[in-house]
Amino acid sequence: MKQQHLQLDHNKRLRHFLTTEGLKRDLLVEILDTAESFTSITNQQIKKVPLLRGKTVVNLFFEASTRTRTTFELAAKRLSADVLNINVSASAASKGETLLDTLRNLEAMHCDMFVVRHPNSGAAHFIAEHCAPHISVLNAGDGRHAHPTQAMIDMFTIRRHKHEFHNLSVAIVGDILHSRVARSQIHALSTLGVPDIRVIGPRTLIPADASTLGVHVYNDLDQGLDGVDVIIMLRLQRERMSSALLPSEHEYFRLYGLTKEKLALAKADVIVMHPGPINRGVEMDSAVADGEHSVILQQVSHGISIRMAVMSMTMSPKGTSQSERDA
């Protein structure tokens, strides 16, 4: 497959990180293991390693984001890279400059990595296909397609709590149709061997032929949560009401909102995740968001380690891949 070639170099090592789809299990595990090794750095007083010294990372954001951009920036800085933040939605795009033009301009500034967020699905693939060969592209979210680093953060968090993947039931609840996070999670979960992946939501928010992704579809929250080990709640955008996909936030919360009562349907040691930011009282009750099962804040802190891992793996042929460190 072309995408395999695009994401991997000739040694089958990660070159770009565009999607979790089609990557081998070993590689996903290597990302998790590498991230694990970086968590200790985060806890040190001097939080820097020189792996990307002299490299320039460009955060190329065509869509507003604070949290994702900040963690990518922190990750790059802890790897000693220079970081350039470019918010394109406000500048070039509005002047009619094409994505390719923007890319050529940045290439001319001798950058080494693009961290890209774009409102259109496929934008990161497009950039990876057209940028200079020495540049690595990390997808920080493209349209509804993929958000692979967020998915790996979630895998990391699941592994920390559950240790294994092969015996888990994982439920993803909410707006699957518009969610790039859900797509990346589904691919990662199935590659890592999770046997029971469920998506739960009203039919208006479940994509066509969703079962072809290898998931079980539930329209009823109670049935879907029955006996699960992990619950991932997705953010609900306000515009879903105006486009007649949902009647109201109130009804959504009543039917799909996570409350203590609903949580009781899952396993006793269930963990609750959310890629953030949370709409309290829409997707979940505050009592759940701040409760003992919630690992939402841990997800945020894992964000930096995962992004450091992916950056170091893609950037340097002599980087910190597990096999080389073992050698």
Next chain:
Amino acid sequence: MSQGKKQRIHIRNGLVIDPANNINEVRDVFIAKGKIISVSSDAPDGFNADIVIDASGHVVCPGLVDLCARLREPGQEQKATIASETAAAAASGITSLCCPPDTKPIIDTAAVATLIHEKAQAAGKASVYTLAALTRQLDGASLSEMGALKNAGCVGVSNAYAPFKNNLILRHAMEYAASHDLVVHLHAEDIDLRNDGCVHEGQISTRLGLAGNPAAAETVAVSQILALIEQIGVKAHFCRLSTARAVQMIARAQYSGLQVTADVSAHQLHLTDMDIGYFNSNCHVSPPLRSLRDREGLRAGLSQGTISAICSDHQPHEADAKLSPFALTETGMSGLETLLPLSLRLMNEGLIELMPLLASLTCQPAQLLGINAGTLTPGAKADICIYDPEREWQLDSTTLRSKGQNTPMMHWEFLGQVTHTLRHGQFVFQLD
């Protein structure tokens, strides 16, 4: 091209396929004064050829008639021109082609139609016909001056991709067109159901996170139009079907006696949404590439005769139009040069015999347009395509003549290549 003294041409020993006259055997074709003199084994009395073409091992058939090719002129000459695209047509065995009205300016005045006809005449490579806009400025709300447009030579009417404001307008437009004996070419799509869909709604849209265009966007529109046609009793032609279900609906309507016809683009008979791979923008077309099941339904519609024409749906673009994330790219693919080879592939795959296949590329589309073309009947204009059915070739940027290089079939291998094209008894193409 100024028409000098027309030569007498003798095409020897080719396998002559002329579906309109049910001819399918090795014969000679004799041409004089730009017209077919006879298709027989012996030269007519006193016929002295100026040129003899040995067509042994070749197929000799009427020049192809393409129901839909955008030439991008006037208005989008950065993409292509009438001269560039009619030359590409000639090299593909296409001698007649029909432009939809969405040029810039739109073909809603006689002047624009005349401009296109004159430019095509000057280029001289293919006969270019036009469809007039069904509504003024394609606004879907007010009728165009169809009487004047017909006088200017438009052979039918269409609203191209533009929607109608409501079904009442569509009804009136169809009735008014019928009173001028103009066939209405309809692109059946419910734009609300399509929404922002850019690929077929299904497994691929779900995997890639691209907005889906559901099959119902087509079938709902087809069923509404069929209901209207049944009520008011007019002819209508459905353009570029993409779903298996729509083919079935039209087959049923034909069976019950409605005067409806349909065509399909050659690429829809070969590609599916799987070919989009990872966001290949050359597969961004409208209607979208659909499922394998739909493709099989379209093929069945062709072999069973529900669909009576295959067209190129040629939409050449400049490179930039396709260099963006998928949904932001312009729709359409360059299709003139793959029309015959993709069609022949259907025969080689055993779907359809050569005679009915060529009928769907010659006499049947000509009949749909009401033009005198697509036959080798003595007295007809000598529009002829000669191709070598055994010749293998590869589509690449050196063989592609259209200014639009936007095809996902780049580097495909094809069997069967055009060697000569004659239009009005003159060579408009000869393979080196």
